[in-house]
Amino acid sequence: MVTRKAARQAETEVDALVDRLRAGGLRRTAARVAVLAELVASVAALSHGEIAEILAPMGFDRATVFRNLTDLTSAGLVVRRDLGDHVWRFALQRDGEADHGRQHPHLLCSDCGTLVCLPDVKVKITPARGWKRAAKMEVQLKGLCDICAS
Amino acid sequence: MVTRKAARQAETEVDALVDRLRAGGLRRTAARVAVLAELVASVAALSHGEIAEILAPMGFDRATVFRNLTDLTSAGLVVRRDLGDHVWRFALQRDGEADHGRQHPHLLCSDCGTLVCLPDVKVKITPARGWKRAAKMEVQLKGLCDICAS
DNA sequence: TTTCCACTTGCCACTGAGTTGCATCTGCCT
DNA sequence: AGGCAGATGCAACTCAGTGGCAAGTGGAAA
Ligand SMILES: [Mn+2]
Ligand SMILES: [Mn+2]
Ligand SMILES: [Zn+2]
Ligand SMILES: [Zn+2]
Numbered sequence: 001m002v003t004r005k006a007a008r009q010a011e012t013e014v015d016a017l018v019d020r021l022r023a024g025g026l027r028r029t030a031a032r033v034a035v036l037a038e039l040v041a042s043v044a045a046l047s048h049g050e051i052a053e054i055l056a057p058m059g060f061d062r063a064t065v066f067r068n069l070t071d072l073t074s075a076g077l078v079v080r081r082d083l084g085d086h087v088w089r090f091a092l093q094r095d096g097e098a099d100h101g102r103q104h105p106h107l108l109c110s111d112c113g114t115l116v117c118l119p120d121v122k123v124k125i126t127p128a129r130g131w132k133r134a135a136k137m138e139v140q141l142k143g144l145c146d147i148c149a150s
Numbered sequence: 151m152v153t154r155k156a157a158r159q160a161e162t163e164v165d166a167l168v169d170r171l172r173a174g175g176l177r178r179t180a181a182r183v184a185v186l187a188e189l190v191a192s193v194a195a196l197s198h199g200e201i202a203e204i205l206a207p208m209g210f211d212r213a214t215v216f217r218n219l220t221d222l223t224s225a226g227l228v229v230r231r232d233l234g235d236h237v238w239r240f241a242l243q244r245d246g247e248a249d250h251g252r253q254h255p256h257l258l259c260s261d262c263g264t265l266v267c268l269p270d271v272k273v274k275i276t277p278a279r280g281w282k283r284a285a286k287m288e289v290q291l292k293g294l295c296d297i298c299a300s
Numbered sequence: 301t302t303t304c305c306a307c308t309t310g311c312c313a314c315t316g317a318g319t320t321g322c323a324t325c326t327g328c329c330t
Numbered sequence: 331a332g333g334c335a336g337a338t339g340c341a342a343c344t345c346a347g348t349g350g351c352a353a354g355t356g357g358a359a360a
Contacts (some may be wrong), residue, residue, distance in 0.1 A: 027308075029308065030309095031309070059310090063309080063312090086317080089325080129314055
């Protein structure tokens with residue numbers, strides 16, 4: 001259940017996103033607002049197919065959703081991730097959350113596919129002969145998550 | 151150009167692979183030998199499409215190549231990788247090269263898609279509250295490779 | 301406010317990668 | 331050599347992602 005307060009908060013966040021939309025030279029359209037609203041409402045990253053399926057009953061087209069997602073990605077409002085299952089997943093690029101992938105290491109479970117955030121895990125990289133560590137880099141570990149390991 | 155010596159060496163390697171094939175309960179077939187020969191001859195990982203295209207003129211079918219690649223992967227003769235471009239790539243799992251992904255860290259270039267081996271780079275992982283490091287884990291860094299960074 | 305056109309949308313067709321069913325064929329155990 | 335589980339060829343199909351194009355509309359400028 002979504003409380004009245006939470007609903008208003010989501011609305012506010014969508015409004016803020018529309019500002020960034022316009023700042024990026026994109027028009028405010030019903031389809032774009034709908035896509036953004038879905039992303040705001042979701043905790044996990046969504047695939048194009050998932051979003052399209054949700055918005056189809058409201059008359060929005062797959063291709064429109066697709067183009068909006070890529071446009072929003074170019075404009076920096078959304079990030080596109082590849083979790084290794086050959087499907088692009090899109091998530092909101094919230095303010096202050098820029099470069100989420102670089103904030104902390106992530107573990108991609110090789111069994112269930114879950115992407116686990118590891119904010120407290122430290123990873124120390126010691127460069128070696130020839131190779132210099134790139135400025136912007138994200139650390140992704142692949143292995144079994146705690147649930148699948150047990 | 152392939153020297154006579156190199157050709158004989160490749161032949162020997164394919165023979166050895168056929169032994170592992172049989173040990174894994176798979177029959178020696180013309181299609182499987184052809185697929186293995188391609189993988190032996192290639193330095194880089196090949197996609198199913200690439201291999202199928204090479205073998206098509208010899209009368210081998212896409213589906214057969216596909217099923218062979220997955221069967222060979224299950225049998226442990228071949229490893230299947232996802233480099234982030236939504237295409238599976240297959241490479242020979244040579245003896246002593248088992249678990250290549252866990253031997254050393256790898257860098258996936260976010261620009262050109264190249265997978266760089268970093269055998270000399272040390273990565274120290276410090277587990278933290280709650281999360282315990284899984285036994286088998288591979289480290290994948292994402293960022294610009296040296297070429298794309300310069 | 302109304303106008304107007306570049307930007308968007310809906311629809312449809314298409315590619316490319318991966319997958320499956322099924323009749324036919326063949327490796328290899330006996 | 332004979333027999334059959336396993337493998338192949340062919341064709342059809344799913345699924346994610348794209349492209350073309352005519353019709354529609356957001357919003358800046360008049
Ligand atoms: Mn991938
Ligand atoms: Mn390597
Ligand atoms: Zn898991
Ligand atoms: Zn690169």
